[in-house]
Every structure is written in C-alpha cells, then in structure tokens.
C-alpha cells in the first residue's frame with residue numbers, strides 16, 4: 484500500500500546540458516537585470532570571468548572572489564560591503580558549494596535572486612538550505628529566498644575539475660540520494676529521483692575510476708546525478724549520516740566531501756535493516772546481490788577512485804570518535820534506526836579503522 488506523504492515542488496528553473504549557458508542572457512533580460520554580482524572562490528576567478536564573458540556580455544559585472552569553505556561570517560560581511568558599494572540586481576554564483584554558500588548568505592541579507600552555475604556535485608544549488616560559520620560554529624537554516632531561482636549545468640565548463648575532487652564530490656552527492664531513500668519524511672517522487680541519482684552517480688564513479696582525467700560524458704552523468712541528489716537533499720530530512728559528518732566536520736574540521744565518502748558505507752550498512760523498501764531500492768540501483776552488499780559496494784566505489792576509506796586518514800583517533808559519539812547521540816537526526824551512544828561509537832570505530840562490514 485502507498486504510505487501517506489506530503490510533497491512540495493521547489494521553485495527553481497534548471498537549464499541542463501551543452502550550451503545551456505548561452506540561454507542565460509535572455510533570462511537575465513526577462514528579469515530586467517542590469518548589474519550582476521558574480522561570486523566565486525579565488526581559485527575559480529578565471530572560470531567566473533569566462534562564464535560572465537560568455538553569458539552576460541550585455542550586463543555590468545562586479546566580481547567577488549572571496550568564497551571560502553563553510554562560509555565564514557567575516558567573508559559574508561566583506562562581500563556584503565562590496566555589494567552595497569556597487570548595488571546589483573542578481574547574485575551569480577560560479578563554482579562549488581562554497582561559492583553557492585556565499586551567494587545564499589548574501590541572498591539572506593539582501594533578498595536578491597541567485598543564479599547558480601555549479602562546477603562540483605555538492606547539490607547546494609538545488610536547496611533552500613544555507614550555512615554561515617561564526618566563532619567556529621556553523622549555523623544552518625532553511626529559507627526560500629536562498630533557493631537559487633535559476634541553475635545552469637554546463638558540463639564543459641568544469642571539465643577541469645581534478646579527478647580526486649570530482650570523485651569525492653560524487654560520493655558526497657551519493658550520500659544525499661542514499662539518505663533520501665530512507666528519509667523519515669520521504670515521498671514517491673523524491674524516492675524515484677533518489678534511485679535514478681544513485682544509478683547515475685554510481686555508474687559515473689565506476690567510469691571515473693578508469694579515467695586519468697574526467698571525460699565530458701562521465702562528468703555530465705555525474706552532474707545529472709548531483710542535480711537529482713541536490714533536489715532530494717532540499718526536499719526531505721537527512722538522517723544519521725549527515726549528523727555524523729556535521730559533527731566530524733564541526734569538531735575536527737575534516738574535509739567535507741571526503742568525510743562523506745568514508746562515513747556513507749558504514750551508515751548505509753547500519754541502516755540496511757531499518758527500511759526494507761529503501762534497502763531493496765538501493766540494492767537495485769547499485770546492482771548488488773542483497774542488502775548486506777550495499778555498504779561494501781559504496782566503499783568499493785571510493786576505493787576504486789583512490790579516496791580515503793577510514794577516518795584515521797584524517798588524523799582522527801579513538802579519543803576523537805568517543806567525543807563525536809557523544810555529540811551524535813545527544814541530538815540525533817531523524818533516522819529510520821534509532822542511534823544511541825554505543826551504536827554511534829561502534830559505527831565510528833568501524834569507520835575509524837576502515838573495518839570490513841559484517
């Protein structure tokens with residue numbers, strides 16, 4: 484029987500595929516945009532100039548290349564001062580979750596619409612979720628105003644993404660889709676998107692493992708999977724996997740996408756008996772023999788791509804995971820299987836050592 488559910492479609496216009504960027508000037512003209520505030524990190528400054536050159540030739544562009552991981556408050560304040568000195572009609576974010584994150588923080592303060600041109604698979608471009616870090620603490624929240632009004636996926640733009648970054652980012656996206664499948668507030672539309680996302684991302688990760696440099700077909704498939712995964716992330720609750728990654732990132736500043744990479748197989752294994760429907764869907768999407776093979780298959784995707792498979796790779800030790808287990812158990816996210824302190828410690832200990840799942 485179909486279980487009762489709620490579904491709200493998120494308002495966002497998506498352009499996907501070759502030459503999508505060429506449609507942007509027409510859209511900006513329809514919105515009566517004259518001045519564009521273009522946001523990137525310093526590493527993607529050149530890329531941002533290329534995007535604006537190609538996409539917004541008729542508009543005046545103010546560049547802000549301050550975006551940094553985890554959106555520090557001082558960065559937001561400086562960017563806001565620049566924006567107030569040179570008022571613009573739209574925020575154009577070019578890059579990964581860090582650029583989009585800064586655009587969201589500015590949208591929250593100004594109400595300006597965001598156009599996102601993502602170059603990683605973080606999925607932030609598809610969510611109304613923002614985060615700002617102040618005094619070592621990341622405050623997150625949801626607000627419709629930060630949901631990008633338009634998202635342009637132009638695969639050729641970000642082919643230069645180094646393969647280790649691409650593979651870890653694809654694992655990060657996979658985590659959004661996997662957690663959406665067993666979300667406590669899941670719905671049929673999002674579950675379909677999540678299964679398709681897992682299929683696309685897993686096959687892209689298998690192909691990436693064979694490539695010295697990312698090829699356009701694989702990158703395009705990974706971006707497609709990331710779009711679906713980001714939509715899932717924006718639409719339903721994330722479970723204990725996201726709590727674990729949030730705690731580890733917050734306490735020990737572990738690298739974002741790589742932390743997801745290490746933790747996901749262990750949490751998927753932990754949850755495999757908690758939601759039979761989700762486990763069956765994951766088994767099919769990953770094309771594995773049974774539900775016990777889900778975690779090992781996810782870890783295999785990481786291993787084939789040379790990504791870390793243990794928390795010890797980030798310099799963590801047992802004392803660290805004991806602290807983390809306390810945080811995880813004290814305010815657990817909605818998860819299909821309850822997580823107490825001992826569960827969290829067992830799970831983290833397996834992830835610490837990269838132990839086989841049984």
Ligand code: NAD
Pocket residue numbers: 524526527530551552553554578579580581582584602603604605606607608610611612613614640641642643644645648652716739740
């Ligand atoms: P990021 O933007 O910092 O990018 C990761 C790395 O990729 C960086 O080193 C960057 O320089 C590099 N990179 C990006 N585009 C490139 C390109 N075209 N060529 C070469 N290198 C390129 O981080 P991310 O992994 O994209 O996203 C993680 C951040 O986003 C975290 O802060 C996370 O909390 C946030 N996030 C937010 C949401 C949300 O819904 N709010 C969702 C997912 C992630």
